[in-house]
Amino acid sequence: MEVEEFLKEAAVMKEVKHPNLVQLLGVCTREPPFYIITEFMTYGNLLDFLRDCNRQEVNAVVLLYMATQISSAMEYLEKKNFIHR
Numbered sequence: 001m002e003v004e005e006f007l008k009e010a011a012v013m014k015e016v017k018h019p020n021l022v023q024l025l026g027v028c029t030r031e032p033p034f035y036i037i038t039e040f041m042t043y044g045n046l047l048d049f050l051r052d053c054n055r056q057e058v059n060a061v062v063l064l065y066m067a068t069q070i071s072s073a074m075e076y077l078e079k080k081n082f083i084h085r
Helices: 003-015 046-053 060-079
Strands: 024-028 035-038
Touching: 003 024, 003 035
Parallel strands: none
Antiparallel strands: 024 035
């Protein structure tokens, strides 16, 4: 990732404030590699959770809860004209 792209990504993260999105705490650009510093995710990230659940059955209540949380965050991003990649 180029420095300009990195800084653009950090600027976008700085603008988004939603309980279902990881919050930006800071950036480190003194020397490569550059870092984006985010809040600590106690239970890890969604991708790791889904990979770990691959071997287990996740009940409908948990799936519905996850879907509503994800939908809420995606709706917020869409209203701000951001696209999650």
